[in-house]
Structure formats: structure tokens, C-alpha cells
Amino acid sequence: MTNLIFRTSGILMAxxxxxxxxxxxxxRRVLPLFLIWLVIAILTLTIGVWIDWGPF
Known part of the structure; x- marks a missing residue:
């Protein structure tokens, strides 16, 4: 996800x-979308930990 905003990403800059x-x-265009994705990822991981979801 961070390759969308990092200035050091060569493909992005090219x-x-x-x-x-x-x-x-x-x-300015991508930052709100990135923040939405970040919140969704945090919520998904938090719910996964709460319900003890995983391979073990």
C-alpha cells in the first residue's frame, strides 16, 4: 500500500x-484513499486478533 505514496518508488515517479x-x-488525490485503506486494514487485523483467527 505504501508504494502509492512514497516518493522513493521509482515506478510511481516514472x-x-x-x-x-x-x-x-x-x-492530495491518493492520501484520502490510502487512509481509508489503512483504517480498513487496521480494523480487519483487530477483528482477526479478537476472534483468534489464524493458522494456530
Missing amino acids: SLAVANVPWTKWG
């Missing part, structure tokens, strides 16, 4: 350069 999109504009 794609933005080819599309002529500045990183700041991309960051």
Missing part, C-alpha cells in the same frame, strides 16, 4: 513523470 502529474497533486 509513471507520474510520463503522465506529467506533479507528486503534490497525486498525493
Whole structure:
């Protein structure tokens, strides 16, 4: 998930350069989506721990 926002991701920066999109504009667009995904991931992991879901 973090490859969507890290400036050190070569593929992201190359794609933005080819599309002529500045990183700041991309960051403003993707950050809310990233935060939603982060909250969903945290909730899913928390519920999994609460119900003792896993291989062991």
C-alpha cells in the first residue's frame, strides 16, 4: 500500500513523470484513499486478533 505514496518508488515517479502529474497533486488525490485503506486494514487485523483467527 505504501508504494502509492512514497516518493522513493521509482515506478510511481516514472509513471507520474510520463503522465506529467506533479507528486503534490497525486498525493492530495491518493492520501484520502490510502487512509481509508489503512483504517480498513487496521480494523480487519483487530477483528482477526479478537476472534483468534489464524493458522494456530
